[in-house]
Amino acid sequence: MASIDLTIVPVHQHGADPSAHHRGLSGTTRKFGVEPxxxxxxxxxxxxxxxxxxxCDGKGRAVAFILTHGQTADTSMLADAFEQIRVPGKAGRPRTRPDRVMADKGHPSKANRVWLRERGIAATIPE
Incomplete structure (x- = not known):
């Protein structure tokens, strides 16, 4: 069994240098400024x-982690997060799929349910 959730972390006031945005010193230009x-x-x-x-697995151990931009939709990252799972066993290939997924109301999209169903993964996700 595996469960997925996310947390939103505010950027520290010194974490994004606003003067770099104006001078064009970092990364590619996006709608909200310049940042790598x-x-x-x-x-x-x-x-x-x-x-x-x-x-996390059924015992609360982290098995995959993704860091995304604050405006990224919660539901769009379920497949990407589960693609990161690699749990080595005593022999053979690492396990890459859980038997069941538990998620909160941030992940109930039809695309997520189809993606899980195609891989034979049971889902417990509230509507």
Missing amino acids: RDHAIGRSRGGLTTKNHLV
């Missing part, structure tokens, strides 16, 4: 934020 993509700093209703998506 690997910083995963985005804008949401709470200001500059990042999102941490974490997949």
